[in-house]
Amino acid sequence: MSKTIHKNIILITVVLWGILFSHGQSLAQSPITATVDRYTLSVDEQLSLTVTVTGDFFDIPVPNLSNLGDFMVLDKQFSVEANIVKGQLLSQWLFVYRLQPLREGHLVIDSIEVDIQGQSFHTDPISIEVTAPTVLPPDNNIPLNEPPNLLNEQDFFIEAEIDNATPYLGQQIIYTFRLYQATTFLGQPDYHPPAFTNFWSQTILSQPHYQTNIEGRHYFVTEVRTAVFPAMLGTIIIGPAKLIIPLNPMNPEKTLETEPITVQVKSLPKGAPASFKGAVGQFEIRASLSQTEGRVNEPLTLNIEIEGTGNIEFLTEPTEPELPNWRVFASKPSTKVAVQEDGVYGIRRFERLIFPSQEGEYKIPSIEFSYYDPKANEYRTIKTNPIPITVVPGETDPPDTSAKGEPIGLRASDIRPLKPIPNNFSSTRSSLTSNLLYGFFWVLPLFIMSGAWIFHKRQQRFQEDVSYARRQRAYQVAMKTLGEAKKDGVDSYALVQRTLLGYLSDKLNHPTVGLTHEELIALLRESQFEAPFIQRIQAILNQLELNRFAPVGTSAAQALIIETKELINQLEKQF
Amino acid sequence: MAYQAYQARQFERAITTYQAIVDAGLQHSTLYYNLGNAYFKQGDIGRAILNYRLAQSLAPRDNDIAINLAIARAHTVDQLAETRQGVMANVAWLTDSWLTMGEAKILLLGLWLCLTSWIIVSILWQRWQRFFGIMIAVFALFLFVGLSSVVSRLYIDQFYRPVIVVAKDVEVTSGPGAVGRYSLEFKLQPGVEAHLLERRGSWYHLALPNNLSGWVSAEAVKEVRN
Incomplete structure (x- = not known):
């Protein structure tokens, strides 16, 4: 329905009035009202129903008009007005429907429902007095569409026609658009169908191609056949269809338009049966139950299907059968539409959930459905066959709760007995996730994984990059060697000298074997060592060399070892 | 006392006693189970089902609870069979049908520890990488399914209770x-x-x-x- 409404939008007005600090509209009252423009009319006239919805919401609240009873919706329009009241957005939606009464008498527009943000609101019913029809003007003078106005040697032209210029309200007519072409086009022509205002759904049936000969010239013809359903009485003009044809680079395109077509829509004849709700076409009805045998208080599905050609998408549910001792739940209709050569064909399905409340043999009564058959020019009423159903008791008898507080007793003795309650059970609602230890065990593996990954990468680099391995291990090796230099019986000066040179060699990634002191100093300068460090290294190396060949005692060796150790510690911070 | 009241077919008294224990904040599946039995015997099918469901949430593998719940359901007037609808409900059912929420969370933690252990071993031990890969994939899959199920249960409990x-x-x-x-x-x-x-x-x-x-x-x- 919302699709059709959107198609029929003719007015959307959004007015922002600014911030008003007083005179706000009260939201306490019902946000939906319904008014009509007249309370008395003849059966061939229409009335205007306006549904106003007010509220602070953004979604389009589409009124539910499924219970219009003896009225048909011919046309729909809506507009919206938005205001800001006391800093709050207040929208007012106006839905205007043109309604056609289906019979004479005292008719009622039932309560209209609007679902707003999960809440349902209803209007009050409106009573309408429908009188006998006024006399329709004879329709013999309605001009039929002229055959194509053929121009001399015209390369291409278009035309449009309908198969019935005087249909009944709701009767299917087929609008046929034709393109005649004797030449080929540069590209694909662009077809713009007419708006089909005041018609219900438009379905393209087929696009046949064939050849014909007109005034001695051979034409290739392309047709577009569209099924539409008139939704208002009286004269309806179908506007022109357009075709944009690409021609050549100098004259890129040419637009052709068909002549407008006049349709005179007749009201349906008198004498509609009570069960008639606006169906026009040829239909069949059938009903079935999901099971042939039911159980007390277990659901069955009653399927009602109406199948045929006509305004199938707009059929309302047939009057539900009276089912005493059954509980009936609301139905949800669905439609499956197919296209045939001569029109729209489909199945409208209504499913109801029904519950038998007592066992026994039942018959789902006949369901009656009436439609107007324009081919036979008469109303037809069809019925489903009664459906027999056997209802047996449920799997277990319901408890006898007729007397308040009356125990079920022996019949429920099949339940498992009581159990002893353990001595210890939880007295608080302890949540595991609030336990710190639980969270700790989720986080701990992340740290272990990170550590393992770092360790693995380090090991990998040690194996792949020798200079890196030497640099990383230089300090450790130096400290170990200096420790050995303290021992008795070793050439401490030689060991310290080798340690210092080895350390520098590892750190600088340069062999120091065979380097003179001057070359070593030059290398340290290249490595941008600070001058005091270079001087200290030079001094210690000189002292070691001197002492190696002119021993001065153990205490001097120990002092040099300590000094070298301090130097390496300070160098370690430099690297 | 509640047990004796129940045996003496004084179901009202049994209910009052069991309910007082529950209202005091004490929780155990047996408590809800017995309360469900008392309500059932009294003919209050709605509250019987409620308490059996509460008992089942604390002891989902208890056969007695499942049987009594099925019997109580069979006694309802409206036999509207509850069906699991949507992916989330089906995923939640994977653990809901046999584990309490606490057990499911412990299982998840166990799967997480197994998964991370295999990852750590595969990082440190460069051999058998294919085997480790399979084990990691298996545990990751179990963890994903378990996590999805627990998240679905929490979501349903919050927004579709x-x-x-x-x-x-x-x-x-x-x-x-x-x-x-x-x-x-x-x-x-x-x-x-x-x-x-x-x-x-x-x-x-x-x-x-x-x-x-x-x-x-x-x-x-x-x-x-x-």
């Missing part, structure tokens, strides 16, 4: 208000299991089996919540 109809002839209306302001859709009898979609004042919007929905008074239903 199960409720049980406990009153008789509950009027289901088209909006959050009494019949008169809103139209009467249908009536429900005790024991119908539904899900809570929305609260508005003292009215609950319920999703019922068979794609039915509507609003009921909050007093007519009880949430399945420990």
Whole structure:
């Protein structure tokens, strides 16, 4: 329905009035009202129903008009007005429907429902007095569409026609658009169908191609056949269809338009049966139950299907059968539409959930459905066959709760007995996730994984990059060697000298074997060592060399070892 | 005392005693199970189902609870079979049907520790990488499924909480208000299991089996919540 409404939008007005600090509209009252423009009319006239919805919401609240009873919706329009009241957005939606009464008498527009943000609101019913029809003007003078106005040697032209210029309200007519072409086009022509205002759904049936000969010239013809359903009485003009044809680079395109077509829509004849709700076409009805045998208080599905050609998408549910001792739940209709050569064909399905409340043999009564058959020019009423159903008791008898507080007793003795309650059970609602230890065990593996990954990468680099391995291990090796230099019986000066040179060699990634002191100093300068460090290294190396060949005692060796150790510690911070 | 009252067929007294223990904040599946039995014997099918469901949430593998719940369900007037709808409900059922929430969380932690252990071993030990890869994939899959199930259960508990109809002839209306302001859709009898979609004042919007929905008074239903 919302699709059709959107198609029929003719007015959307959004007015922002600014911030008003007083005179706000009260939201306490019902946000939906319904008014009509007249309370008395003849059966061939229409009335205007306006549904106003007010509220602070953004979604389009589409009124539910499924219970219009003896009225048909011919046309729909809506507009919206938005205001800001006391800093709050207040929208007012106006839905205007043109309604056609289906019979004479005292008719009622039932309560209209609007679902707003999960809440349902209803209007009050409106009573309408429908009188006998006024006399329709004879329709013999309605001009039929002229055959194509053929121009001399015209390369291409278009035309449009309908198969019935005087249909009944709701009767299917087929609008046929034709393109005649004797030449080929540069590209694909662009077809713009007419708006089909005041018609219900438009379905393209087929696009046949064939050849014909007109005034001695051979034409290739392309047709577009569209099924539409008139939704208002009286004269309806179908506007022109357009075709944009690409021609050549100098004259890129040419637009052709068909002549407008006049349709005179007749009201349906008198004498509609009570069960008639606006169906026009040829239909069949059938009903079935999901099971042939039911159980007390277990659901069955009653399927009602109406199948045929006509305004199938707009059929309302047939009057539900009276089912005493059954509980009936609301139905949800669905439609499956197919296209045939001569029109729209489909199945409208209504499913109801029904519950038998007592066992026994039942018959789902006949369901009656009436439609107007324009081919036979008469109303037809069809019925489903009664459906027999056997209802047996449920799997277990319901408890006898007729007397308040009356125990079920022996019949429920099949339940498992009581159990002893353990001595210890939880007295608080302890949540595991609030336990710190639980969270700790989720986080701990992340740290272990990170550590393992770092360790693995380090090991990998040690194996792949020798200079890196030497640099990383230089300090450790130096400290170990200096420790050995303290021992008795070793050439401490030689060991310290080798340690210092080895350390520098590892750190600088340069062999120091065979380097003179001057070359070593030059290398340290290249490595941008600070001058005091270079001087200290030079001094210690000189002292070691001197002492190696002119021993001065153990205490001097120990002092040099300590000094070298301090130097390496300070160098370690430099690297 | 409650046990003796029950044996003496003084179900009202048994219910009062068991309920007092529950109201004091003590929890155990047996407590809810016995309370469910007392309600069942008294003919209060709605509250019997409610308490069996509460017991089942604490002891999902208990056969006695499952049997009594099935019997209580068979005694409901509206045999609206609750069906799992949607991917989330099916995923939640994977653990819901046999593990409490606490057990599911412990299982998840166990799977997480196994997965991370295999990852750590595969990092440190460069051999058998294919085998480690398979083990990691298997545990990752189990963890993903388990995590999805637990998250789905938490989501359902928060936004689609199960409720049980406990009153008789509950009027289901088209909006959050009494019949008169809103139209009467249908009536429900005790024991119908539904899900809570929305609260508005003292009215609950319920999703019922068979794609039915509507609003009921909050007093007519009880949430399945420990």
